[in-house]
Amino acid sequence: MKPEAFALALREMTRALAEPRRWAMILAVVLLVAIAGPFYTMERLGLAGRIAYWAGIGVTSWLMMWALVRLAFALTPAHWPPVLTGALAGLAGVVPVMGLVTLANLAAGMGLPAGGFWGLAPYVAPLVTGISVLAVVFQGGAARATPPGTAQPPVTPPLFARLPARLGREIVTIQAQDHYIEVTTLRGSALILMRMGDAVQGLPARHGLQVHRSWWADLAYAERLEVTGAGRMALVMVTGGVVPVPRARQAALRKAMASAAPAAGKA
Numbered sequence: 001m002k003p004e005a006f007a008l009a010l011r012e013m014t015r016a017l018a019e020p021r022r023w024a025m026i027l028a029v030v031l032l033v034a035i036a037g038p039f040y041t042m043e044r045l046g047l048a049g050r051i052a053y054w055a056g057i058g059v060t061s062w063l064m065m066w067a068l069v070r071l072a073f074a075l076t077p078a079h080w081p082p083v084l085t086g087a088l089a090g091l092a093g094v095v096p097v098m099g100l101v102t103l104a105n106l107a108a109g110m111g112l113p114a115g116g117f118w119g120l121a122p123y124v125a126p127l128v129t130g131i132s133v134l135a136v137v138f139q140g141g142a143a144r145a146t147p148p149g150t151a152q153p154p155v156t157p158p159l160f161a162r163l164p165a166r167l168g169r170e171i172v173t174i175q176a177q178d179h180y181i182e183v184t185t186l187r188g189s190a191l192i193l194m195r196m197g198d199a200v201q202g203l204p205a206r207h208g209l210q211v212h213r214s215w216w217a218d219l220a221y222a223e224r225l226e227v228t229g230a231g232r233m234a235l236v237m238v239t240g241g242v243v244p245v246p247r248a249r250q251a252a253l254r255k256a257m258a259s260a261a262p263a264a265g266k267a
Contacts, residue, residue: 026062030055039123044110057104061097065132068093070193073179078195082136090132094125157202159183162192172239174199174216184239186221209256211235215243219257 034050036042041050072089098120105112113119160169167185175182176196183190183199192199200208200216211217221238225245228234233250235243245253 026058030058033058040110045108049108053104053108057097057100060100061093061128064096064100065089065093065128065135069132069136073193078176078178083133086133086136087129089136090129091125093128093132094121097128098124159192159194159199159201159203162194164190170221171203172218172221172237173241173243176214184237184241186239209253211243211245211249211253217243219253222257225253225257 030051033054034041034047037045037050041053045053069086069089072085072092076085076088098117101120101124102112102117113123159171159174163169163171163183163185166187167183167190168187170186171183172186173184174196175184177191179193179195180191181194181196181199183192196214196216200210203216208216208218217235217237219235223236223238225233225235231247233245233247233253235245235253237243
């Protein structure tokens with residue numbers, strides 16, 4: 001795992017831990033499970049004991065799986081389906097979660113099933129793997145259906161939720177780098193854990209264009225289109241960035257640039 005990717009994952013975890021809504025959701029789930037008392041905890045523990053038991057397992061497992069999912073995305077090829085990556089992260093988390101459950105059971109005086117440590121596998125493996133897959137699938141949130149004829153409410157692009165506020169919202173270019181993207185605005189740039197397809201979703205399409213399979217650019221912030229040799233071209237942006245343009249897209253790019261109005265922030 002690249003050092004910058006590891007540092008970015010730590011920053012995202014810190015930001016996630018600071019979100020009150022996330023902790024409220026975790027607390028609600030812990031309370032519901034504690035009241036239901038599955039896996040014989042109802043018979044063996046009181047309500048306070050069940051809350052402590054499930055809080056310890058739930059919070060620690062969430063932190064562990066959060067890290068494993070991001071590690072799986074950083075290590076697997078970018079073209080792999082998210083479901084497969086989530087399943088691998090879930091499988092990697094089965095044994096650690098079994099160890100966590102073992103410690104919790106011993107601390108609560110509940111002991112282990114007849115099969116001992118490995119007797120926990122039939123209970124833990126399906127839950128951990130299934131939850132990991134579901135978390136990956138629904139991470140971005142599902143679009144809410146709107147009745148025909150109803151005006152669509154304005155949608156905030158998913159990228160803006162992860163883009164540091166200090167960079168503003170005037171996106172100049174986006175470059176794909178494996179599972180990460182480098183976003184450049186008029187105020188600077190940042191590396192973000194996100195797929196290119198998800199990043200460009202919801203961005204204004206008037207002047208935005210997928211110039212290259214690994215590049216998206218807002219043509220309103222383009223200074224010029226220059227020939228770099230042997231029929232190759234590059235798009236030079238107001239930030240100084242240079243975006244390669246494959247031959248197959250040169251004609252479409254020229255046409256798009258002709259209709260793109262200069263942006264208000266363009267130098």
